[in-house]
Amino acid sequence: QVQLVQSGAEVKKPGSSVKVxxxxxxxxxxxxxxxxxxxxxxxxxxxxxxxxxxxxxxxxAQKFQGRVxxxxxxxxxxxxxDLSSLRSEDTAVYYCARKRAGHFDYWGQGTLVTVSx
Amino acid sequence: xxxxxxxxxxxxxxxxxxTISCTGSSSNIGAGYDVHWYQxxxxxxxxxxxxxxxxxxxxxxxxxSGSKSGTSASxxxxxxxxxxxxxxxxxxxxSSLSGSLFGGGTKLTVL
Numbered sequence: 001q002v003q004l005v006q007s008g009a010e011v012k013k014p015g016s017s018v019k020v021x022x023x024x025x026x027x028x029x030x031x032x033x034x035x036x037x038x039x040x041x042x043x044x045x046x047x048x049x050x051x052x053x054x055x056x057x058x059x060x061a062q063k064f065q066g067r068v069x070x071x072x073x074x075x076x077x078x079x080x081x082d083l084s085s086l087r088s089e090d091t092a093v094y095y096c097a098r099k100r101a102g103h104f105d106y107w108g109q110g111t112l113v114t115v116s117x
Numbered sequence: 118x119x120x121x122x123x124x125x126x127x128x129x130x131x132x133x134x135x136t137i138s139c140t141g142s143s144s145n146i147g148a149g150y151d152v153h154w155y156q157x158x159x160x161x162x163x164x165x166x167x168x169x170x171x172x173x174x175x176x177x178x179x180x181x182s183g184s185k186s187g188t189s190a191s192x193x194x195x196x197x198x199x200x201x202x203x204x205x206x207x208x209x210x211x212s213s214l215s216g217s218l219f220g221g222g223t224k225l226t227v228l
Contacts, residue, residue: 035217037163044222045155045163045206061216095162102210102217103153105174107162 002027004096004108011114017084020111022096024077027106030054033099034079036070038092039110046092050099051079086115119144119211121220128226129197137192137223139207145218147188150210154183154192157204157222166205167192194225202227 007021022034035050049060053072060068069082079096094111097104122140129135139152146152154167165174167183170190182193190209194201207220 037219044204045157045208045219047208047217047219049216059216062214097163099217101169102151103165103168103208104155104163105165105168107164110162 002098002106004098004106006094006096006108006111009112009114011116012086014087014115014117016086017082018086018113019080019082020094020096020113022079022081022108024079024098027098030072030074034070034072035097035099035104036068036081037095037097037104039095040089040092043092048081048094053079083113086113088115091115118142119213119218121145121207121209121218123205123207123220123223125221126224126226128228129194130228131197131199133197134193134195135197135225136194137205137207137225139190139192139209139220141188141190141209141218143188144213145209145211146185146190148212150212152183152185152190153208154181155206155208157206159203163206197227199227201225 003025005023030053033050033052036048051058051070058070072079096108098106151169155163156166157163170185171183180196205223211218
């Protein structure tokens with residue numbers, strides 16, 4: 001059974017950066033894509049981008065271009081999402097999810113990132 | 118504009134049937150890209166409900182079904198149960214965005 005375990009909650013100051021990790025187990029990490037989706041309080045799901053660990057090439061939503069970096073470390077089966085220049089609107093729960101044939105079949109538990117001065 | 122439009126809310130009594138629509142455009146659903154559906158219970162991560170327009174992952178009851186036609190897709194839930202009360206999201210690929218796109222979500226209330 002595939003399991004995605006994310007790092008813990010973070011509180012950040014405006015203008016700083018946050019790095020969220022997502023460790024995969026129970027599956028072949030490199031074979032599928034890994035996406036990142038966020039959900040602001042009381043709001044819907046928003047796709048941020050993704051990466052195929054085998055290829056190492058990320059694909060970012062235009063909204064986050066220049067502010068987000070997604071990487072994957074194959075030896076440790078861990079993916080990372082780094083978001084910089086944080087502002088209050090970035091306060092959200094950030095999810096990683098395995099992407100297979102266009103859909104997200106396994107999800108991490110979510111990481112709450114709070115941006116506050 | 119690349120948007121997947123869902124009704125903000127739907128409701129139904131236990132045992133009834135409800136449907137949730139997801140309307141897209143020629144750059145996503147209308148272009149032939151698959152539609153997928155997720156269920157999100159309060160305080161939890163989304164769960165895959167339907168993939169590839171009509172397919173249910175193992176463990177999802179057959180009370181849930183999906184369909185797609187033209188630029189729209191629908192999720193149908195029959196024999197509504199209290200435990201179905203949740204937020205539901207559709208998702209597809211959008212060629213204009215070169216990435217995934219989620220609908221705004223629909224809150225299902227079981228009366």
